[in-house]
Amino acid sequence: MYPIVSATINKPTYAASISQANLLKQGAYVLMTANVKNIGSGDLNAYCVIIDRSLNEYPCQGGARLLGPGDTVAFIFESTDEGSSFMVGTSYKIRVFDTQHGLLNEVTIFCNGR
Amino acid sequence: MQRKMTSKNGITPIVAVVLMAALSIAASGIYYTEMTKVVANPTPQDVVVTDILLSKHYGYAYFSLHMISNVKSDLTFQVSIIGEDGVIAWQMRDVHLPAMGEIVVSESGSCGSDFFVGKTYIIKIEGGVDMAYTVECTGVEVSTGKIYLLAINSITGNFTEEISGSIVPEHIDSVTSFNAIAETTLWFAGATKSKSDSLIDLSNKRGDDVNSTSYPWQNGVPVCFNITYSQSQNLLYYTVGNTTITTTPYAGSTDLFIRGVITGKGPMSITVNDLEFNGETVDGEMYTTNYDVLWLKGADVSCGFTLTGSVTLTWDSPDGNWGMLLDVIGGTAVEGNECVVDTAINPSQTIQGVIDTADNLGCPAILVTTMAQWESLLANPPLGAIIVNPFGGAVPAPAWALQDEASSEAYIRLLSEVVSAYSWTWLHLGGYPFSSVTNGTNTVDIGNEGAEWFFNVSRIKAHGRGIELLDENLLTEDDGVSLNHFLSVTGNDALPNNLWFDYGIILPASDTPKTKFTFYMNPGGVSQTGAMSFYLGAGYYVHWGAPIYAQGHSGGSRVSDYESASYALMVALYTTMR
Numbered sequence: 001m002y003p004i005v006s007a008t009i010n011k012p013t014y015a016a017s018i019s020q021a022n023l024l025k026q027g028a029y030v031l032m033t034a035n036v037k038n039i040g041s042g043d044l045n046a047y048c049v050i051i052d053r054s055l056n057e058y059p060c061q062g063g064a065r066l067l068g069p070g071d072t073v074a075f076i077f078e079s080t081d082e083g084s085s086f087m088v089g090t091s092y093k094i095r096v097f098d099t100q101h102g103l104l105n106e107v108t109i110f111c112n113g114r
Numbered sequence: 115m116q117r118k119m120t121s122k123n124g125i126t127p128i129v130a131v132v133l134m135a136a137l138s139i140a141a142s143g144i145y146y147t148e149m150t151k152v153v154a155n156p157t158p159q160d161v162v163v164t165d166i167l168l169s170k171h172y173g174y175a176y177f178s179l180h181m182i183s184n185v186k187s188d189l190t191f192q193v194s195i196i197g198e199d200g201v202i203a204w205q206m207r208d209v210h211l212p213a214m215g216e217i218v219v220s221e222s223g224s225c226g227s228d229f230f231v232g233k234t235y236i237i238k239i240e241g242g243v244d245m246a247y248t249v250e251c252t253g254v255e256v257s258t259g260k261i262y263l264l265a266i267n268s269i270t271g272n273f274t275e276e277i278s279g280s281i282v283p284e285h286i287d288s289v290t291s292f293n294a295i296a297e298t299t300l301w302f303a304g305a306t307k308s309k310s311d312s313l314i315d316l317s318n319k320r321g322d323d324v325n326s327t328s329y330p331w332q333n334g335v336p337v338c339f340n341i342t343y344s345q346s347q348n349l350l351y352y353t354v355g356n357t358t359i360t361t362t363p364y365a366g367s368t369d370l371f372i373r374g375v376i377t378g379k380g381p382m383s384i385t386v387n388d389l390e391f392n393g394e395t396v397d398g399e400m401y402t403t404n405y406d407v408l409w410l411k412g413a414d415v416s417c418g419f420t421l422t423g424s425v426t427l428t429w430d431s432p433d434g435n436w437g438m439l440l441d442v443i444g445g446t447a448v449e450g451n452e453c454v455v456d457t458a459i460n461p462s463q464t465i466q467g468v469i470d471t472a473d474n475l476g477c478p479a480i481l482v483t484t485m486a487q488w489e490s491l492l493a494n495p496p497l498g499a500i501i502v503n504p505f506g507g508a509v510p511a512p513a514w515a516l517q518d519e520a521s522s523e524a525y526i527r528l529l530s531e532v533v534s535a536y537s538w539t540w541l542h543l544g545g546y547p548f549s550s551v552t553n554g555t556n557t558v559d560i561g562n563e564g565a566e567w568f569f570n571v572s573r574i575k576a577h578g579r580g581i582e583l584l585d586e587n588l589l590t591e592d593d594g595v596s597l598n599h600f601l602s603v604t605g606n607d608a609l610p611n612n613l614w615f616d617y618g619i620i621l622p623a624s625d626t627p628k629t630k631f632t633f634y635m636n637p638g639g640v641s642q643t644g645a646m647s648f649y650l651g652a653g654y655y656v657h658w659g660a661p662i663y664a665q666g667h668s669g670g671s672r673v674s675d676y677e678s679a680s681y682a683l684m685v686a687l688y689t690t691m692r
Contacts, residue, residue, distance in 0.1 A: 020243070020245055022245070022246040022247075024236045024246050024247075024248055026196055026200060026235065027198075028200050029196055031196070031236055031238055033238075033244040033245055034244075035243055072242075072243070074240070076240070076244055078238075083200070113248060114233065
């Protein structure tokens, strides 16, 4: 209750949840989907990045998206030739950032497919 | 001392309590409002996907997916299935999922060649919520190997006139080479920018009947051009930017060349791109700082045409005299016999026959159109590939294999090793097998030795002509996988009982390659056959000797190269199945 009350009375909070994140590979084709919800009280300018164990970054398409409190947005990373960069069975981090407030949330998922 | 309670002292606690209560109520209200705001927006978990099915039956495929909504508003999705080649095989747009409802999305059709049984495929769902799933393809199929057709663009073969009209641009980078190829030059559409001139012109021949006008070429600015020839008017229209000039050209041009020439010293360049011939994109462009000619091979200019594109001239105020000349030239090219490959069969009909049959059977057929692709395939061979050579006895080969007979031998032995080690099936469709290697420009004739190198045996030949009989044993095996059963379940006609082959293979009495199936046999014995498959290590060589007639030479019906290629692919697939 405190963040919500304080957000209104005092200053906004910035937080995001990540749900239904999937990373699938099919030969050279690779697809990642992640649904992000603004669970804070302030507007977010959110973008999403896949990070592998070597800290290589794969930014999702579309860049940063404006999300009002309670809004949900889907981020996609899709490539027809970067499948070889991903390894089935290996874990990858999905990180959601705000352009002003930095890292909002992170989940770890495994790459599936073939 | 007892303090006297005043009315002021009594009111203060009451006010405090009231204020606290008000604050509490306000806070609760804000909390409720915020909570409502947060949870009212639907979350991804409110859409559930179940029962995804992908099934194929040879060339036919079926897909379905069940979606359930727990959201109080309608949603619209786009559902895509990624095929074996990594691109979208099927896409269903505007899939409407009603509020708190459910829907079954389904699709079916001739998409079997996009999927392999037992492999998983990605389903991409986009809409208010994005989701990704995988589904395993079930069903029945002929083969898990991909078919690669060596349809190399630069090899036109001696059936050029029947290959449908794609343009194959070729660069000519010296004046000597251009003069050797361009037998006659009949008209020019020119662009000139020099220290003293800035113009465009049309001429029947250089310096003859020039129709010229000044044109303000701008440094580094792309300009569109259009050259149209009207056969009925016998008039050539040349438009650059908004300026158009015309001329009556000398008739008889059959070939188009785009030539860029830089004169003088200094930083200058000519770029020609975005070319379209009769509305079709030309896969080629020109950039030169010296001299280059782009020959639009295959562009049919005999009945009128329109060529469009973009020209960019750049210069950086060079010292002394300088200039740039760009010409589109109509003329005729030398028909060099050295560029015509003896293919024995019609490549375009053969390619189409294989593609259509592969589609019907649900096997992915991939066109290998450049030598670079072919070399890449040889460098990283996929397991179980079926390689179809539509050029008969002439085998597509990279430049390194065309230096001399020794390099050709090394190349054919390499092919044999790859077939053997990577379980490839090499499908030969006519002519003397491996009797020459070519890249379309250079050819090395080998003769019978090519087949001997490939099989690593001696005395193998392929020139036995005559009527042959279909092997009845193969047709009627009763274990469910006979050739008849295979043809029947795949919806194909039975093979003809008799075929008159043009290139039956004649096997040596000893040192014979190990046979897998004999499909047709010469009545005189099995040592001559027009249709036979051989083991080669872990792979196969399938010989198909270009049948010309069904049911005999006289009175028999003609077998087209299209039909022949279809039969050949079926026997090759049957070879890999068993």
